[in-house]
Amino acid sequence: MLNEEERLDLVFRALADRTRRGLVERLIRGPASVSDLAAPLPMSLAAVVQHLQVLETAGIVRSEKVGRVRTCAIAPDALRAGEGWLSARRTGWENRLDALGALVDSPGRRSPGQDTRARDTPAREPDTVEGTPS
Amino acid sequence: MLNEEERLDLVFRALADRTRRGLVERLIRGPASVSDLAAPLPMSLAAVVQHLQVLETAGIVRSEKVGRVRTCAIAPDALRAGEGWLSARRTGWENRLDALGALVDSPGRRSPGQDTRARDTPAREPDTVEGTPS
């Protein structure tokens, strides 16, 4: 089986390619055969099949062969996994910034020595790289 | 500069590696020097620097050198870009399914002969592939 980290490896790796993102966008609109997916692309059918295998291994696409036609469709759980990872990190970062902002906005009556930060970790923090988001 | 597709290439590729995702998770908790980031990792400092360069090129991390220390921090815009792409595709897929479900739930007076089972059969769906066949 594959644990969560391996799954994220596969999902992000699969999406790190324009052709594969294009296949996903096409499949969002509905299922399609391999040939249909390959038709507008400037590469061989075999190459498209390989891209589809990457997407299928990542769990982003599932496919089923009926007769001689393989029909592919989106399986959105893997996309949700990637989205969830990103969302959690972004909110984690925002929460940390909020906490920092609260410290600055309401200093309360703190000791004038301003040592609200960690005591035994190397105290390098907000002042250096916390500029305006570019 | 870099267009949106190139940016997504870089963001997803940067996140498609466990070590780099680990660096992101560490930096979510606050800025850190290169040496601090490298200390718990089972690889050389130079390797960690290379990972950080990948993250910085993707816009996920920014860094600033002060004295001999380079301090790294999260720059969350790139994470938001990746999250936005995933979110848009997932909702696109869900909307399409909803539309399909509405068709099934309120059949109205469909033309006879074609039943709702058409959704499950490999019969391809509303649109065919667009784009200019070469």
Add this chain to the structure above:
DNA sequence: GGGAAACTCAAGCAATCACTTGACCATCCG
């Protein structure tokens, strides 16, 4: 000044990637 800390740079190497081509197999249809 001198040594250590914290990178920085370049070269090299094995593995993986994104393709290609060519041969092959299965299915449909006239």
Add this chain to the structure above:
DNA sequence: CGGATGGTCAAGTGATTGCTTGAGTTTCCC
């Protein structure tokens, strides 16, 4: 049947990745 359609498989190729080592460079501190 026989040919076209749709796909599969394997091998090969050039580029990129993830890492190493070793040799600098800059800054800090005694």
